[in-house]
Amino acid sequence: xxxxxxxxxxxxxxxxxxxxxxxxxxxxxxxxxxxxxxxxxxxxxxxxxxxxxxxxxxxxxxxxxxxxxxxxxxxxxxxxxxxxxxxxxxxxxxxxxxxxxxxxxxxxxxxxxxxxxxxxxxxxxxxxxxxxxxxxxxxxxxxxxxxxxxxxxxxxxxxxxxxxxxxxxxxxxxxxxxxxxxxxxxxxxxxxxxxxxxxxxxxxxxxxxxxxxxxxxxxxxxxxxxxxxxxxxxxxxxxxxxxxxxxxxxxxxxxxxxxxxxxxxxxxxxxxxxxxxxxxxxxxxxxxxxxxxxxxxxxxxxxxxxxxxxxxxxxxxxxxxxxxxxxxxxxxxxxxxxxxxxxxxxxxxxxxxxxxxxxxxxxxxxxxxxxxxxxxxxxxxxxxxxxxxxxxxxxxxxxxxxxxxxxxxxxxxxxxxxxxxxxxxxxxxxxxxxxxxxxxxxxxxxxxxxxxxxxxxxxxxxxxxxxxxxxxxxxxxxxxxxxxxxxx
Amino acid sequence: xxxxxxxxxxxxxxxxxxxxxxxxxxxxxxxxxxxxxxxxxxxxxxxxxxxxxxxxxxxxxxxxxxxxxxxxxxxxxxxxxxxxxxxxxxxxxxxxxxxxxxxxxxxxxxxxxxxxxxxxxxxxxxxxxxxxxxxxxxxxxxxxxxxxxxxxxxxxxxxxxxxxxxxxxxxxxxxxxxxxxxxxxxxxxxxxxxxxxxxxxxxxxxxxxxxxxxxxxxxxxxxxxxxxxxxxxxxxxxxxxxxxxxxxxxxxxxxxxxxxxxxxxxxxxxxxxxxx
Numbered sequence: 001x002x003x004x005x006x007x008x009x010x011x012x013x014x015x016x017x018x019x020x021x022x023x024x025x026x027x028x029x030x031x032x033x034x035x036x037x038x039x040x041x042x043x044x045x046x047x048x049x050x051x052x053x054x055x056x057x058x059x060x061x062x063x064x065x066x067x068x069x070x071x072x073x074x075x076x077x078x079x080x081x082x083x084x085x086x087x088x089x090x091x092x093x094x095x096x097x098x099x100x101x102x103x104x105x106x107x108x109x110x111x112x113x114x115x116x117x118x119x120x121x122x123x124x125x126x127x128x129x130x131x132x133x134x135x136x137x138x139x140x141x142x143x144x145x146x147x148x149x150x151x152x153x154x155x156x157x158x159x160x161x162x163x164x165x166x167x168x169x170x171x172x173x174x175x176x177x178x179x180x181x182x183x184x185x186x187x188x189x190x191x192x193x194x195x196x197x198x199x200x201x202x203x204x205x206x207x208x209x210x211x212x213x214x215x216x217x218x219x220x221x222x223x224x225x226x227x228x229x230x231x232x233x234x235x236x237x238x239x240x241x242x243x244x245x246x247x248x249x250x251x252x253x254x255x256x257x258x259x260x261x262x263x264x265x266x267x268x269x270x271x272x273x274x275x276x277x278x279x280x281x282x283x284x285x286x287x288x289x290x291x292x293x294x295x296x297x298x299x300x301x302x303x304x305x306x307x308x309x310x311x312x313x314x315x316x317x318x319x320x321x322x323x324x325x326x327x328x329x330x331x332x333x334x335x336x337x338x339x340x341x342x343x344x345x346x347x348x349x350x351x352x353x354x355x356x357x358x359x360x361x362x363x364x365x366x367x368x369x370x371x372x373x374x375x376x377x378x379x380x381x382x383x384x385x386x387x388x389x390x391x392x393x394x395x396x397x398x399x400x401x402x403x404x405x406x407x408x409x410x411x412x413x414x415x416x417x418x419x420x421x422x423x424x425x426x427x428x429x430x431x432x433x434x435x436x437x438x439x440x441x442x443x444x445x446x447x448x449x450x451x452x453x454x455x456x457x458x459x460x461x462x463x464x465x466x467x468x469x470x471x472x473x474x475x476x477x478x479x480x481x482x483x484x485x486x487x488x
Numbered sequence: 489x490x491x492x493x494x495x496x497x498x499x500x501x502x503x504x505x506x507x508x509x510x511x512x513x514x515x516x517x518x519x520x521x522x523x524x525x526x527x528x529x530x531x532x533x534x535x536x537x538x539x540x541x542x543x544x545x546x547x548x549x550x551x552x553x554x555x556x557x558x559x560x561x562x563x564x565x566x567x568x569x570x571x572x573x574x575x576x577x578x579x580x581x582x583x584x585x586x587x588x589x590x591x592x593x594x595x596x597x598x599x600x601x602x603x604x605x606x607x608x609x610x611x612x613x614x615x616x617x618x619x620x621x622x623x624x625x626x627x628x629x630x631x632x633x634x635x636x637x638x639x640x641x642x643x644x645x646x647x648x649x650x651x652x653x654x655x656x657x658x659x660x661x662x663x664x665x666x667x668x669x670x671x672x673x674x675x676x677x678x679x680x681x682x683x684x685x686x687x688x689x690x691x692x693x694x695x696x697x698x699x700x701x702x703x704x705x706x707x708x709x710x711x712x713x714x715x716x717x718x719x720x721x722x723x724x725x726x727x728x729x730x731x732x733x734x735x736x737x738x739x740x741x742x743x744x745x746x747x748x749x750x751x752x753x754x755x756x757x758x759x760x761x762x763x764x
Contacts, residue, residue: 087721
């Protein structure tokens with residue numbers, strides 16, 4: 001009887017041992033396995049100061065040339081290792097792709113550690129404050145600035161000023177000026193380089209706006225020509241025309257849509273706030289929206305709900321994009337990633353969507369930057385990595401992982417303009433953007449997001465008068481910011 | 489007549505519950521083999537019209553699911569083996585012997601179970617940092633074993649309490665030592681309990697997310713729930729097909745365990761697991 005039960009026990013032990021052996025086999029390669037450069041990038045690195053010969057790949061028809069950071073990477077970091085932390089997914093993949101070339105050029109090892117979207121912020125912050133295992137972090141801009149306020153990331157200027165270290169191809173002026181300023185600078189320090197730009201884009205149904213019948217009907221109804229809206233007033237007029245409940249002749253159900261669940265509704269407001277001359281906070285971290293600009297933009301956000309689906313306040317990324325891809329709405333404000341949904345197989349609006357800067361001409365900006373931690377033991381090497389992955393040529397490489405460029409010169413490349421027709425609009429939007437998706441206030445940015453969401457949602461639902469909402473927001477902003485002891 | 493109505497009613501209820509529990513599994517599996525365009529179709533495609541393995545290909549080629557699957561298998565198996573070994577002995581001791589402070593130890597062990605796991609994350613993190621156990625599968629196993637012991641020991645006490653004391657008295661009269669009474673008498677009788685406890689501990693470790701998120705860093709130490717969670721990105725369409733494929737793979741151990749140990753599960757649940 002006892003023997004009968006030995007078998008399962010042996011089986012369990014055997015399974016454990018087998019799994020252990022397989023696992024050790026898998027992880028035996030460690031970082032070397034991850035970091036192996038592609039066969040196409042054959043090259044040789046030496047620690048002796050000779051320039052490496054590293055053949056760059058051809059991406060989107062562009063042969064990448066600057067694979068050794070202007071000759072400053074010569075395999076001199078052999079035996080050293082840095083750890084870069086970010087969110088899992090495209091950012092991680094883009095960093096890993098660039099790291100494989102960087103390792104070849106520098107001789108160093110780069111480990112990219114990534115964490116799930118829902119929890120990477122807490123994880124990375126915990127490590128920055130306690131374990132200090134990261135040399136570099138790639139994070140949303142507001143968080144990087146929070147780390148800068150707390151002294152967790154360091155100023156990059158000393159490294160840029162080090163002529164022995166800096167790449168001759170760095171060309172800081174090539175970064176889109178607003179990006180370098182908003183993403184990189186914090187209290188007179190350059191605490192990060194822009195890594196992934198983002199701006200709200202105005203998407204519209206080209207086929208509807210170019211349809212002669214719609215143009216004639218619009219002219220008859222409004223006395224104006226039907227054109228892609230550039231001002232909030234033009235946007236409202238077009239949205240009303242394309243809303244079936246207001247115009248039964250409309251070929252679509254809704255004039256306007258966006259995602260407006262309780263994590264994203266504030267952008268309907270901020271997309272017009274700067275256009276009317278307002279801001280979320282000023283340079284001294286004081287609320288700067290409880291004024292005419294704030295009121296007009298919030299009233300306009302409320303007006304837009306007339307032209308939007310009833311379930312607007314429940315629409316997240318997937319739901320809002322699906323609704324637009326199903327051809328239900330004529331216009332939508334969204335992050336650039338919407339293009340992938342509308343151009344995918346099965347989309348009813350494939351090839352029918354145009355894009356422009358958001359009406360008002362001051363879109364909300366998102367964006368991620370790359371910074372060096374204050375606790376790094378390999379500061380020079382980390383700086384070289386940051387410089388490398390944001391260099392002109394490496395930006396082209398990261399487009400493969402849906403990371404758009406942050407440098408003007410890349411938006412000007414004919415090969416990219418041809419393959420990414422939206423780039424001119426994106427460049428214009430990035431250049432004109434003035435307000436960040438998350439208020440750029442250290443420590444309390446997520447809390448301020450919540451305050452804005454509650455107030456904006458209350459207005460959009462009709463529960464709160466716009467002026468009352470602004471008063472509440474201003475009071476809560478002030479309490480939170482003062483409570484955190486932050487001052488300009 | 490009454491009997492037949494009762495049977496029909498029971499069958500109907502069972503059918504409803506089966507549907508309720510099986511439908512999510514059916515939907516996950518079918519979603520995993522649908523092409524992207526069919527997944528978000530309205531009205532939904534209840535039966536897949538076209539099949540594709542591309543979601544599984546994505547899971548294996550782009551997300552290193554093979555490695556994390558093995559990591560999870562190793563951690564869950566070792567956690568289960570250690571926990572069951574320790575608690576089968578511990579539960580026997582608590583059940584069979586009367587000693588000073590016995591109840592205090594039992595309650596102390598069980599009270600640990602009542603502390604929300606999230607409260608322990610930061611202390612674990614700081615302790616592991618000092619001990620050099622961060623980013624190690626061994627460290628995770630230690631945490632999971634300590635988290636699983638209270639429940640497992642509670643279950644085993646119940647299983648052993650259900651065994652008639654006369655069996656052990658007879659064994660002693662026949663010359664059995666306490667050790668041989670445990671190995672020759674108690675252990676074979678508690679096999680259904682071992683199976684039930686093993687499944688609960690294994691599934692607990694297999695599905696755990698929060699601790700592995702905080703205590704591990706590198707790709708080669710990731711566990712399955714973490715890797716699946718990493719498939720979802722902000723400002724990007726949720727990869728429903730890939731998620732469904734990864735979810736289907738993650739279900740395999742639970743399904744295999746349940747089907748192969750069904751007999752023991754029924755015995756285990758009726759032999760003390762539900763008693764105090």
